[in-house]
Amino acid sequence: MTKTFKGRVVVPGTIEAEALVTTAGFNTLASFQKALMFGDKQAKCSDQNNPELYNQPMQGKALCLPQTIGSTTGGMILYCAAKMNRGPSCLLFSKPIDSLAAAGAVLAGVWTENPMPTIDSLGEEFLEAVKSGMTVSVGEDGTVTIR
Amino acid sequence: MAMELTKEQQALLDGEQGPVVAKVVKTLVMYGECFGAQKMAPVTSEKGHLVTSFGLSMMSPVFELMDELISADLLGQPFSVDPRPLDPNVPQNFLQKTLFGIMYKKQADYEAQLDKLGLMGGDAFTCTCYLDEVGNKPQEGDILSWAESSAVVYANSVLGARCNRNSGIIELFGSLVGFVPYFGLLTDDGRKATWVIEVDTEERPEAQVLGSAIGMKVMEDVPYIKGLDKWFGGSLSGDARDYLKDMGAATASNGAVGLFHVANLTPEAKAQGEALLTEGAQVYKIDDAELRRVQESYPIIWKDASAKPKLCFVGCPHLTENQLQEWTEKLTAKLKRNRLAKVVVPTVFTAAPAVVENFKKTSAYKKLADTGVVVSSICPLMYMNNPLCNSKPTITSSNKLRTYTKARYYKDAEILELISGGGVS
Numbered sequence: 339m340t341k342t343f344k345g346r347v348v349v350p351g352t353i354e355a356e357a358l359v360t361t362a363g364f365n366t367l368a369s370f371q372k373a374l375m376f377g378d379k380q381a382k383c384s385d386q387n388n389p390e391l392y393n394q395p396m397q398g399k400a401l402c403l404p405q406t407i408g409s410t411t412g413g414m415i416l417y418c419a420a421k422m423n424r425g426p427s428c429l430l431f432s433k434p435i436d437s438l439a440a441a442g443a444v445l446a447g448v449w450t451e452n453p454m455p456t457i458d459s460l461g462e463e464f465l466e467a468v469k470s471g472m473t474v475s476v477g478e479d480g481t482v483t484i485r
Numbered sequence: 486m487a488m489e490l491t492k493e494q495q496a497l498l499d500g501e502q503g504p505v506v507a508k509v510v511k512t513l514v515m516y517g518e519c520f521g522a523q524k525m526a527p528v529t530s531e532k533g534h535l536v537t538s539f540g541l542s543m544m545s546p547v548f549e550l551m552d553e554l555i556s557a558d559l560l561g562q563p564f565s566v567d568p569r570p571l572d573p574n575v576p577q578n579f580l581q582k583t584l585f586g587i588m589y590k591k592q593a594d595y596e597a598q599l600d601k602l603g604l605m606g607g608d609a610f611t612c613t614c615y616l617d618e619v620g621n622k623p624q625e626g627d628i629l630s631w632a633e634s635s636a637v638v639y640a641n642s643v644l645g646a647r648c649n650r651n652s653g654i655i656e657l658f659g660s661l662v663g664f665v666p667y668f669g670l671l672t673d674d675g676r677k678a679t680w681v682i683e684v685d686t687e688e689r690p691e692a693q694v695l696g697s698a699i700g701m702k703v704m705e706d707v708p709y710i711k712g713l714d715k716w717f718g719g720s721l722s723g724d725a726r727d728y729l730k731d732m733g734a735a736t737a738s739n740g741a742v743g744l745f746h747v748a749n750l751t752p753e754a755k756a757q758g759e760a761l762l763t764e765g766a767q768v769y770k771i772d773d774a775e776l777r778r779v780q781e782s783y784p785i786i787w788k789d790a791s792a793k794p795k796l797c798f799v800g801c802p803h804l805t806e807n808q809l810q811e812w813t814e815k816l817t818a819k820l821k822r823n824r825l826a827k828v829v830v831p832t833v834f835t836a837a838p839a840v841v842e843n844f845k846k847t848s849a850y851k852k853l854a855d856t857g858v859v860v861s862s863i864c865p866l867m868y869m870n871n872p873l874c875n876s877k878p879t880i881t882s883s884n885k886l887r888t889y890t891k892a893r894y895y896k897d898a899e900i901l902e903l904i905s906g907g908g909v910s
Contacts, residue, residue: 348519363704368889371870374543375588386786386891405705407741409889410536410632413652414547421546436705436741437669440519441652448512449550458519 340485343464347480348435349447351455355427357472357484358399360390361465363407366415366438369396373424374415381424390470400474401426404465406439416442421450428476431458432465457482488514489524494664505557509658516655517666525664526671528630530623530646532605533564533660534614536632537653539867540595541570541588548591550654551598554661561661563603565614565621567633568803568835570867574859576796576831581873588871602657610862611837612636613730613803615644618839625752628671630659634743635734635802635885641744643721643729645752647671650705650743670743676753677763678709678746683770689716690776691896693884696732698779700740702769707744708736709762714749721750723807731883734802738885786891792878797828797904798865798892800835801883806844809836809860812901813849816856819905827857828904830880838862866890 365385372384373396380395406412416439419425429443435458443456457480468474468484475483490498498514500507513525537547570589577585596604605621612633614621623629625645631637632651640646649669651659659665669675680703684690690713699708717725729747736742746754746761753761799812812834820826834853836844841860844850853860865883869875869890879892880903887894895903902908 349515372872375541375870377543387784407704408738410634410637410650410656411653414537414544414654417654418544418546422543435519437516437520437650438652440516441655444512444515444519445652445654448508448515450546 340483341467343460343482345457345460345480345482348440348456348458349443349453350478351428351453352476352478353400353428353455354473354475355398355400357402357468357470357474358391358394358396358426359402359465359468359470360388361404362388362390363405364401364403365408366406366412366442367409370415370419374418374422379424381419396426397424398427400428400430400476402430402465402468402474404432405436410438412438413441413445417445417449420446420452420454423452425452425454428455430460430464430474430476430482432460432462434459488517488522488666490514494525497662503557505553506559506662509662512655513658513662513666517668520666520668522666522668524667526628526667528562528628528659528663528665530627530629531562532621533562533629533656534621534631534633534636535564535566535653535657538567538610538864539570539589540591540593542590544591547654548595548598551602555598555601559661560603561663563605564660565605565609565611565619566599567610567612568862568864568867569610570864570870572861572863575833575861575863575868577874581871584871584873603660608838611803613805613837615639616805616837616840618806618843619837628665630656630665632656634737637743638733638737638745639730641670642733642746642751643726650741676707676744676761678707678761679763679766680706680708681762681766681768682708682710683768684710684712685770686773686776690771692728692732693735693882694776694780694896695771696735697739697884698771698776699745700736700738700742701779703740703742705741705743707746708742709746709748709754709766711748713747717750719749723805725750727805727808730802735884738888780894783887783894785893787878787893788876794830794880794903795877796879797830797832797900798835798879798881798883798886799832799900801865801881801886803840804834804836806836806840809834809840809844810847810849813853815901816858816905817852819901819907820856823906825906826855829906830904832857832904833859833861833863833865835861835863835865
């Protein structure tokens with residue numbers, strides 16, 4: 339079954355990718371720490387406090403999340419992940435984007451060749467409907483389709 | 486609505502000072518537009534503060550970006566930066582030391598880059614840059630381009646400065662060009678409280694647990710805390726500032742708080758009182774039972790939950806000299822009572838380099854050194870980033886360190902018992 343949601347475009351772009359979903363806040367530093375430190379190309383999530391994501395590969399996934407949490411290095415970490423081609427293919431927020439994630443999305447968009455299309459304010463129903471493993475399509479206008 | 490830039494800002498965006506500066510300004514504009522900022526605000530503090538202090542090998546994109554900024558001849562305000570990740574005096578075995586060498590092999594190169602961009606000096610490595618000894622204390626009302634969540638929440642709440650919870654790199658960009666997008670905690674509206682926290686406890690609540698409870702409840706919102714001022718006689722004394730430093734760090738790491746007000750204590754709450762509350766602000770009541778519930782909710786992620794602690798960190802965020810003195814007094818008294826000369830768990834107290842230097846001139850320093858406690862300016866978090874260190878059973882009274890590592894949290898009094906040979910239930 340296909341469902342469509344409309345959010346606000348933070349960084350524009352079109353993409354289709356497999357969903358990776360966390361309903362809890364995404365701790366950027368804790369999640370990417372090991373992957374970036376030890377060169378894991380799949381970028382397996384190293385945040386032990388997040389059972390939905392722990393050990394799941396994040397590279398190339400459509401990361402669906404409420405907001406990011408944690409250290410103010412968060413934006414820089416997202417930028418590094420994007421630049422090293424270890425980042426998610428896009429960021430899809432149910433809530434309005436937080437300042438650390440916004441920094442990461444914008445830095446990746448302006449300073450790398452691997453921008454991460456980023457949509458926020460997709461609503462709680464988006465995070466309730468989307469499940470890890472689903473296919474997600476992101477449109478230039480902030481339309482997100484899951485199936 | 487698109488952001489309105491001044492003529493000078495627009496010229497920078499259009500490339501008047503080259504493509505790198507244009508990209509810096511473009512980044513700040515896009516970042517601000519995410520939050521509806523309609524203009525830039527000039528940075529008015531004398532100094533900035535950066536969160537990224539570590540030359541982790543993985544950060545090659547950051548090193549490349551720093552080189553681009555250096556090549557653009559950008560020199561903004563001087564800045565301090567978070568604590569260094571390395572100190573050979575902090576306990577580490579051969580393997581841990583080897584891994585540190587691999588992980589942070591870019592440290593010297595990165596510090597050279599920081600130096601070229603405006604680092605205040607070789608001793609400017611601390612998360613408590615706002616302490617008098619360090620020399621980066623903003624004035625009330627100053628607009629800052631800082632990162633480091635514990636420093637931002639302190640500057641906003643205790644000093645009355647204005648700063649958003651910026652990410653690493655963004656804070657450097659603002660410091661370099663001298664302006665930041667005007668939104669959120671820079672605005673009067675963004676500083677209004679949407680939560681009332683009613684504290685009603687039998688004793689003064691543990692700062693780190695109270696902050697944790699507040700952070701987990703309000704997340705990124707602004708809380709107005711009632712019932713706390715009575716423990717400080719209504720005065721923002723050194724003791725109160727130390728307490729709020731630790732409480733604030735916990736609100737910022739266990740949640741995402743960038744500003745709190747304490748009724749009758751913090752500058753804006755004193756000046757404006759309950760006029761700071763938004764209509765319909767939610768209420769969260771905190772009593773002793775609630776604090777117990779919060780502390781008991783912390784997961785213990787040691788491999789062996791009953792393992793004997795092998796290391797203890799106190800000072801995340803870094804301790805003040807007053808706190809170092811108090812810890813020394815309590816620890817030496819406790820050890821004497823237990824007929825011990827030295828701590829039974831290898832222990833590290835951390836503080837800013839300038840604070841440590843001052844502390845070393847006091848008689849307390851020798852007393853503390855005699856107990857075996859190491860006084861360092863390391864970042865405990867960066868130390869624990871070493872997986873070989875993170876797997877070691879480590880205890881701490883820092884809720885921030887607990888959140889980001891496997892370290893196990895205990896209250897200050899419990900830590901004192903544990904390191905001086907007493908027991909904790």
